[in-house]
Amino acid sequence: MNPLLKRLHPYPFQRLRTLFADLTPAADKAPINLSIGEPKHPTPGVLCEALTGALGGLASYPPTLGAPELRQACARWLQRRYDIVADPEREILPVNGSREALFSFVQAMIDPSGSQTPVVISPNPFYQIYEGAALLAGAEPWYVNCVQENGFQPDWAAVPDEVWRRTQVVFACSPGNPTGAVMSLDDWRRLFDLSDRYGFVIASDECYSEIHFGQPPLGGLQAARQLGRDFQRIVMFTSLSKRSNAPGLRSGFVAGDAALLEAFLLYRTYHGSAMSPTIQAASIAAWNDEAHVEANRAAYQAKFDAVVPILADSLGAQHPQAAFYLWLPVPGGDDQAFARRLYTEQNVTVLPGSFLARDAHGINPGRGYIRIALVAPLAECVEAAGRIRYLVSQSPRN
Numbered sequence: 001m002n003p004l005l006k007r008l009h010p011y012p013f014q015r016l017r018t019l020f021a022d023l024t025p026a027a028d029k030a031p032i033n034l035s036i037g038e039p040k041h042p043t044p045g046v047l048c049e050a051l052t053g054a055l056g057g058l059a060s061y062p063p064t065l066g067a068p069e070l071r072q073a074c075a076r077w078l079q080r081r082y083d084i085v086a087d088p089e090r091e092i093l094p095v096n097g098s099r100e101a102l103f104s105f106v107q108a109m110i111d112p113s114g115s116q117t118p119v120v121i122s123p124n125p126f127y128q129i130y131e132g133a134a135l136l137a138g139a140e141p142w143y144v145n146c147v148q149e150n151g152f153q154p155d156w157a158a159v160p161d162e163v164w165r166r167t168q169v170v171f172a173c174s175p176g177n178p179t180g181a182v183m184s185l186d187d188w189r190r191l192f193d194l195s196d197r198y199g200f201v202i203a204s205d206e207c208y209s210e211i212h213f214g215q216p217p218l219g220g221l222q223a224a225r226q227l228g229r230d231f232q233r234i235v236m237f238t239s240l241s242k243r244s245n246a247p248g249l250r251s252g253f254v255a256g257d258a259a260l261l262e263a264f265l266l267y268r269t270y271h272g273s274a275m276s277p278t279i280q281a282a283s284i285a286a287w288n289d290e291a292h293v294e295a296n297r298a299a300y301q302a303k304f305d306a307v308v309p310i311l312a313d314s315l316g317a318q319h320p321q322a323a324f325y326l327w328l329p330v331p332g333g334d335d336q337a338f339a340r341r342l343y344t345e346q347n348v349t350v351l352p353g354s355f356l357a358r359d360a361h362g363i364n365p366g367r368g369y370i371r372i373a374l375v376a377p378l379a380e381c382v383e384a385a386g387r388i389r390y391l392v393s394q395s396p397r398n
Contacts, residue, residue, distance in 0.1 A: 057277025180320025
């Protein structure tokens with residue numbers, strides 16, 4: 001058995017089950033689960049109709065590169081959304097969701113043959129796939145804390161030169177999970193300058209890019225073009241899961257550096273991760289349609305408009321820049337204890353922030369926060385916010 005498997009940490013939701021194992025939720029209140037970032041809005045009809053209309057594709061082996069029609073649809077979307085031109089033959093590769101692609105990309109990029117252990121840098125808090133990908137590639141994860149004082153952006157200046165020299169991949173996540181923070185052009189400029197100096201690859205996770213509130217987030221490839229750069233050493237990852245309420249479709253694409261994608265395609269040919277022609281047909285329909293995306297965005301806007309005022313005074317809630325999370329400090333600073341009380345007294349489930357981060361450089365930047373995913377129906381989100389506000393009002397103040 002691969003000994004590196006022993007280095008993997010339990011997933012946050014496994015830890016949450018353990019945290020609640022000895023608890024009984026309030027029986028007089030209906031359960032509301034806001035812990036998992038799983039879209040609950042209906043999957044758009046345009047996607048479902050294309051899926052059922054292409055069931056004949058189940059009889060065919062798909063090419064790993066994907067159909068030209070899908071890659072062209074992805075290229076057209078990139079041009080509409082980011083005003084960038086990407087070559088559908090060399091700079092776009094369909095993937096079975098961004099989760100699988102983020103993990104496998106690191107396996108293809110890490111070179112463990114040197115005398116020193118390679119490093120993969122991750123924001124902290126972070127999506128745990130980044131860490132698992134690094135560990136199973138034989139690399140050392142290095143966490144860059146994202147704290148309020150720094151606008152919840154990674155503090156790249158805190159990374160020692162010795163670490164940068166060993167770094168082979170840097171994960172960027174904008175909009176950020178769990179904070180919703182968006183990288184500015186200056187943020188991208190700093191990261192590109194570091195990539196030029198040290199030669200690492202940037203893996204830009206942009207799966208929340210289409211859930212925003214008026215200002216579309218800047219993408220990594222878009223930033224590169226605006227700074228007069230090509231796509232050298234950057235690959236973006238995007239998905240239909242959040243954009244199109246289709247997490248079960250497992251469909252997305254990566255785009256960027258053609259040389260990196262050529263190597264990634266070779267890896268994926270052996271990895272056995274080609275997308276079904278049926279899924280490709282549904283994906284083409286989804287990438288070609290923006291009406292359902294606008295409706296989806298409006299539904300999240302309505303939830304934030306209703307929930308933020310309820311929690312503004314008690315927890316300092318504000319509209320995030322993007323994504324569908326609230327990242328809120330809790331009274332007393334014990335996020336796990338607060339989550340347990342919320343579950344037992346109010347039957348509301350949220351995720352302790354410490355489960356999304358690691359102790360690094362003297363702190364756990366998630367400790368003292370909770371992540372609230374506004375994925376439930378509007379009425380449930382409003383009800384949950386009211387229960388949270390009530391619990392805060394009953395909490396002792398430090």
